[in-house]
Amino acid sequence: MKTKTLQGTKKIKPQDVKTIVDTFKEGGLVVFPTETVYGLGADGTNPKALKKIFKAKGRPGDNPLILHIARRDQLQGIVAEVSKEAEALMDAFWPGPLTLIFKRKATIPDEVTAGLDTVAVRMPSHKVAHEILDAVNRPIAAPSANISGRPSTTTYKRVYEDLNGLVDIIVDGGQADVGIESTVVDTTVTPPMVLRPGKITVEELDDVVPGMTIDETIISKDDGKVPKSPGQKYKHYAPRAEAYCFVGNVNNVIAHINKAIAEHGSEKIAVLATDETMDSYQGAYFLKSMGSRDHLETIAQNLFEYLRECDDEAVDIIFVEGFEMRGLGVSIMNRLLKACGGRVKFGL
Ligand code: AMP
Numbered sequence: 001m002k003t004k005t006l007q008g009t010k011k012i013k014p015q016d017v018k019t020i021v022d023t024f025k026e027g028g029l030v031v032f033p034t035e036t037v038y039g040l041g042a043d044g045t046n047p048k049a050l051k052k053i054f055k056a057k058g059r060p061g062d063n064p065l066i067l068h069i070a071r072r073d074q075l076q077g078i079v080a081e082v083s084k085e086a087e088a089l090m091d092a093f094w095p096g097p098l099t100l101i102f103k104r105k106a107t108i109p110d111e112v113t114a115g116l117d118t119v120a121v122r123m124p125s126h127k128v129a130h131e132i133l134d135a136v137n138r139p140i141a142a143p144s145a146n147i148s149g150r151p152s153t154t155t156y157k158r159v160y161e162d163l164n165g166l167v168d169i170i171v172d173g174g175q176a177d178v179g180i181e182s183t184v185v186d187t188t189v190t191p192p193m194v195l196r197p198g199k200i201t202v203e204e205l206d207d208v209v210p211g212m213t214i215d216e217t218i219i220s221k222d223d224g225k226v227p228k229s230p231g232q233k234y235k236h237y238a239p240r241a242e243a244y245c246f247v248g249n250v251n252n253v254i255a256h257i258n259k260a261i262a263e264h265g266s267e268k269i270a271v272l273a274t275d276e277t278m279d280s281y282q283g284a285y286f287l288k289s290m291g292s293r294d295h296l297e298t299i300a301q302n303l304f305e306y307l308r309e310c311d312d313e314a315v316d317i318i319f320v321e322g323f324e325m326r327g328l329g330v331s332i333m334n335r336l337l338k339a340c341g342g343r344v345k346f347g348l
């Protein structure tokens with residue numbers, strides 16, 4: 001398939017919106033930017049189009065998709081009931097990086113829900129995403145625009161790397177603001193439960209709906225318990241090299257990573273450090289700061305891109321600094337636990 005690129009960093013041309021709408025309505029695949037990561041979209045009402053998403057990504061069939069909408073009134077065609085907690089969360093965080101799980105309407109294709117009796121819905125705040133979703137006026141199913149298992153894509157270049165030739169259109173929207181995927185909250189249980197941490201933190205959610213819980217399996221090392229969100233059980237976000245994460249007192253983290261570098265002396269080593277620690281490492285082949293420890297937003301924004309840069313450098317092994325399980329640190333650590341396949345050393 002020949003993939004067409006359209007420009008959509010802040011604005012998108014009306015004729016390009018029309019091309020995208022037509023492509024969706026004909027059952028095609030369109031990658032578009034959102035504030036979290038790039039999304040690989042298809043018409044959420046068209047089972048044939050939905051199957052193409054799974055094929056292009058190599059996504060397991062039992063991993064359900066998130067439906068993206070432009071307006072609250074679109075919910076009527078998708079969900080069977082909306083709890084008062086869900087209303088409060090939508091009022092506070094939509095449009096934005098929050099996905100809510102609702103009881104589904106029977107008419108939603110099984111390809112969206114992977115046969116579950118619930119459905120995930122999000123209303124992105126990205127201007128171009130909004131314009132596209134508003135114009136097409138159907139729910140668009142869109143998982144992250146990457147080959148399954150690889151780090152999600154936050155720039156056009158990475159989307160092209162994974163999906164050129166596999167999709168009809170890629171909209172180039174520059175670099176994604178948030179850099180990690182949306183927070184997923186199940187509103188079919190009381191109190192609501194975070195199934196995937198993201199940009200919107202548990203603390204922020206709890207301010208709106210007190211008593212918010214979190215599926216503990218997603219922020220601890222794999223102990224054999226099955227996460228409630230199907231997608232969380234897969235290997236994810238993984239660079240090609242084996243990655244190891246070190247968490248705890250920063251000086252101890254530096255000491256452990258330097259020791260690990262010395263022990264792996266003959267290999268090509270990458271270290272993903274922070275502004276505060278960059279100058280403390282000796283002997284890394286590829287050394288990069290993800291940002292300041294005082295600004296976790298920057299670290300979230302850079303994380304997937306820098307894991308991919310480690311691949312560009314064809315390193316043999318990656319050592320990554322970890323973060324405290326608080327605020328956005330929870331979401332970053334959830335991604336690092338997966339990227340490292342559980343090779344995380346806590347409590348240093
Ligand atoms: P991605 O589209 O790559 O960001 O992945 C979407 C995430 O939402 C995956 O982890 C899915 O398992 C999760 N998800 C989608 N629908 C549901 C649902 N009905 N119940 C629980 N998790 C869901």
Ligand code: MG
Binds near residue numbers: 143
């Ligand atoms: Mg994904």
